[in-house]
Amino acid sequence: MSTTDTSPRVTEVADRVFAFVQPDGGWCLSNAGIIVGGKRVCVVDTAATEARARALHTAVGRLSPLSPAFLVNTHHHGDHTFGNSLFPPDTTVVSHDLARTEMAQKQLSLRQVWPEVDWGHLELRLPDLTFSDRLTLHLDDEKVELLYVGPAHSTNDVVVWLPERRCLFAGDVLLSGCTPFCLMGSVAGSLRAVARLRALGAETIVCGHGPVCGPEVFDATERYLLWVRGLAREGVAAGADPLTVARETPLGEYADLVDPERLVANLHRAYAEERGARPGEYIASGPVFREMAVYNGGRPLRCLA
Secondary structure (H helix, E strand, O other): OOOOOOOOEEEEEEOOEEEEEOOOOOEOOOOEEEEEOOOOEEEEOOOOOHHHHHHHHHHHHHHOOOOOOEEEOOOOOHHHHHHHHHOOOOOEEEEEHHHHHHHHHHOOHHHHOOOOOOOOOOOOOOOOEEEOOEEEEEEOOEEEEEEEOOOOOOOOOEEEEEOOOOEEEEEOOOOOOEOOOOOOOOHHHHHHHHHHHHOOOOOEEEEOOOOOEOOHHHHHHHHHHHHHHHHHHHHHHHOOOHHHHHHHOOOHHHOOOEOOOHHHHHHHHHHHHHOOOOOOOOOOHHHHHHHHHHHOOOOOOOEOO
């Protein structure tokens, strides 16, 4: 039985800006954000299970008596959206156009990947307001900029930028201490997104998973993605499949990242792009997840949600 402490922790990362961090940042242990304005509150993402979403909702209530005016989903994946329905009906849920489309298509299917998880009672709640490029929310004196930067981790990645606080909620475009994951998005697109986000000048970054960090995450993410792209180019030239390349490649400086089996998935995306696939072009995830389990010696992917 795992002794890992996965209890959520709330940390003030800027004035009236809080990170809801779920260690250790592995599969479905995602982070959220709480931005407290004078008369409005904005929440960034929700959690995967009913119990964790309720813990987030409780944390919001402890920080402000105000009902959240906005709830931003950084992308469609269930560990960032399943808790939407736990928030009040008058909270406006905001996402990218494609996130709403993907949520409607996928429904609650993430639960099938980890049937052993106690998901609790979940209801699909789709976004009320969507946008294609950028949107600014005003929490009275606080300006909250929503920027579409995908395809990167997914087809529909949105980041939340607080320019006056130099604080960035990056969704899963950036992961701190965790292996990046681009299967549903793009390696090339992720590299473009990292460059764009670096240029914002953020000082504090709340990634979609892992500890709160600083701008060092840009270089770390870029190095990993370039390494994956290099492996893919060599693998395609040699006629080796992604799983074989992953199993035969020492992880080196990336060995301590959480969920290293994502290398297999990232190679599948990088191979597809080397062969001309468009960023975000569909790749069936079921076979790739099975290959990640093979990479792990046949063990199921570890999910502590």
